Amino acid sequence: MSNFEKLKDELKDRLIKAQSSQEVDIVRTEIFGKNGLINSEFKKLGSLSPEEKKKVASKINITKQELTKLFNDKAVKLAEAEINEQVKKEKDDVTLPEKDFRIGKIHPVSQVIDEISSIFSEIGFSVEEGPDVENEYYNFTALNTPENHPAKDMHDTFYIEENMKTLLRTHTSPVQVRTMLKGKPPFKIIAPGRTYRSDSDQTHTPMFHQLEGLHIDKNINMGHLKGCLNYFIKEFFEVDKIKMRFRPSHFPFTEPSAEVDIGYRVENNKIVIGEGDRWLEILGCGMVHPNVLKNSKVDPNKFQGFAFGIGIDRLAMLKYGINDLRSFFECDYRWLNYYGFDPLNVPTNYRGLSK
């Protein structure tokens, strides 16, 4: 065995036995370094005959390949072992709390408006809006509520001007008139927004939210009204079945008029919608009065349809088990965090309304 072979075997042996990357490094220099095994052997080639040169060179190359492979394998193995060793030493208490994440919330009223819009979007309604400050004409007169009519007593109005001609809208119904005046039938709209009545107690706040609905076309009748509301209530409460009752009522701007009750029962102090034998009033509706259509430049002999008005805050309370209406507007940090919605939780038709 040549000296080269001997040295090679010896280095191979050391490489295999090496325990740390430092040891491997030393062996690597002895093999592949400037004066290492391989290079010194190549240097010797100069003194050989061409034929021998070829033979020896090929031998060195084979050895080089062999050792390179051996070296690489060993390096990988050692590195792995060292990482494993290091990982073993690293240990964090993962039960320590996570770092704070700043996430905001969407107010339940905004969330519910988005839910309702999503539901009505599916059946072709679009969203309209109107001003918070209204003329007496749009808020009352155009809606078939003449001056000095007792029906006005049901609306405790905030006035902006002493002559009572400008006021804060008491309902979203003026949007009906404004929408019809600026367009041509058919109309199929909902109008959510702030409304105001001079009333403040356990169950009333001076500002609250309503949603107006209006569908005017050539042959829209009370059957369509019933179907529309039935669809809406079912979708909103995300139940398969709903018990609904239409009670005749009176609103100057609809005729016939009705109030709608939904059936519920109480279970563990919580309201369960859709079953049971108790009734809860949730909205007012009716066929738009011909006078309102006339005031809105729509021919009542050609067009007819329905309108409805829903208390948004009340719906939010029912769906999300919130007891106190006043808490909606008190901005309590804890309340906002608890009842608010994740901004990524956008109600949509295809994903569904709630998480």
Add this chain to the structure above:
Amino acid sequence: MKFTKDWLKDHLKTNKTEAQIIEKLNNIGLEVEKAEPFKNELSDFVIAKIIKAEKHPNADRLKLCHVDIGENELVKVVCGGPNAKDNLLTIYAPPGSVIPKNNMKLEVSKIRGETSYGMLCSESELNLSKESEGIIELNQNYKTKIGKSYFNSNSGNVIELSITPNRPDCLGIRGIARDLSAGGFGKLIDNKNVKIKKHGKQTLKVKIEKGKFQACTIFGSCLIKNIKNQESPEWLKTRILSLGLRPISAVVDITNYVMFDLNRPLHAYDVDKINKGIIVRNSKKGESFKALDNKEYKLDDGMCVISDHQGVLGLGGIIGGTRSGTELNTKNVLLESAYFDPEITRKTAKKLELNSDAKFRFERGIDPNSVTIGLEKAAEMIVKICGGEVSKLDIQSTKKIEIKKILFDPTIATKTIGIQIKINDIIRILKDLGFQIKKKSKALIVEVPSWRPDISGQIDLVEEIIRIKGFDKIQSFEPEKKRFKPTLNFFQRNFHLAQRSVASKGYLETITWSFTDEKINNSFRENVEEVKIVNPISSDLNVLRSSLYPNLIYFLKKNIDRGFENQSLFEIGPSFIGKRPGDQITVVCGIRKEHQIDIYDIKKDVVQTLVELGIDKNETKINVNTPSYYHPGKSGSIITKNYPKLLANFGKIHPKIIDNTYGFEIFLENLVKYKSQNKKDKPTITFSDYQKSDRDFAFVVQKDFQAQELIDIISNVDKLMIKNVKIFDVYEGENIPKDKKSIALKVTIQSDFKTLTEKDLNEISQKIISNVEEKASAKLRS
């Protein structure tokens, strides 16, 4: 409107139960608010039995009674009545009740060392008679009623209806009976023809003064002479109590009774107190009178008054006066049954802030044809109870009663309701409700009964038909899932996005009032018009807000008081800039309070929100002029470079308003307008594959020099090759002159066409340095 089933049966022959009646009333549009045993100040007085009456240990004339009041345990009552004895049935007044005789409220008290829980009553204490010797002794019939209220032991529930303003006819029990009858709940009993003997003419002269604004068009009256006014009999008292009224005297109780029975308000005058005759006229400014509510009213011009030759007796259709009121010793009575115009009556009452059962009815519209029957029914009852002689009726009227007729096309019913209703059904329903009907080929001529002022057109008849037929008969149609228009318009889409964008940055959405405190609002109003509320709910919510800050800051402080130091709140909603409809803008307003926060935190929030809303940062610039409610040195506004629009303000709120709090306002209309005017397609992007190089510079500039300008100068050196300029340090202090600062920045240089050589890079660097030094009077920091 309250009634009892017992009373209803005077008008309706029915075998339905109370529960069935309640359900039916709801189904035909007469909403039942509640049904409960009637309660008033007298309900507390219960029938009781003395189980044992012992001598009071410390008083000879008192007794200590152990009384059964229908509860589990007996109560101890100290009693001074000499007749108190074992097994006596009497009336017990619990602590808390008010003794009618002296309006004294009972309390648990110690009498000579013995605690007494309540009192046993004498007849005089309950105003039942003058008898004050001893406590009431009830007969054995009351044996089974121990614990029950003495005063309403024999009436059923009081049913309370919430009558909508269009149905004055149902403010009388007869009207309710008529509706129930039409709904198939029994037969309406005919109004008996009242037969009372009438003696002579009504001799008191009545005159209605004519005038354009005369509210009174009919004034019917009769005299009843030589009566003996007295307390009402028990049955009448019970009915008056069930209405929630207080029995006063037979004459007054009877006028009230007829008002609730037939919806026919009446008024009774003591004729002997009337000076010569009755004149119905409009008031003159300054006249005054004392009304039956014991208040003095000063009248304006043009209010309808009933007067005599001396002055005002009462306000027509609203309230009578004390001067001519009846009393127990009244001998001769004038009964009034009149018609007053709804609108004028309402106006007058509103001006005087006066409410009464009569006014409530007249402003809704009383049946003008009920004048006679009202007089006759009341006269008959008075004669029956108080005796006396009735005169002939005197009916003055200045206007013929109109009969409304509607030409009705029955197909409208089907068209509106969606189901077929047979013509015979339609006719039956309308007839049962009192309409007169004649057929005219395919249409109907419908005559509206005089008690239904609300019916004026065909659609009103449709409502009558379907409400009696039943809303449950309407067949429901599934909605069509077709959309013609996008659900949200461009503005609404941005609103929605802005709301969720801000919330995603750690802000809690709030909804606060649109109104606020004038004093706080003034700090935020700048030069915008103040919008006051004429009748605010409270003096600290008396103006419409000119900014969203006042309420947000108010509630932020409240949360700090609750112990939450770090918080971020926002609201998106209206801010008002004027009094007219539409004088409002939509603002997204956020506030942030944290221990470690500076202007760049709030700027990051607002800029990122704008970016998410689709605003290109490079198209905006920062202005340092901000409203006075911001810290002048720590705030800025963001405006667009082209067609300048104010998109947002941000910064520290002025410390005189609140300490260490930052906020921003985004003006949504401006933003949306800018976006729609600057819509552009996103260009196709190309990436340069040539090597990019970063070069760092530090310039020493004047302290008040704006970083924004430095970035602009550098970017403009070579718009193609300079891809980015990023400031990474601003330094003031050692080695820098006092009035200067050093800004360090990294410039990214890259060509789209070649790899830049060292020479190219040096050229650009030199250009940057010379440009900055020249335009910003800066020095490169070595």
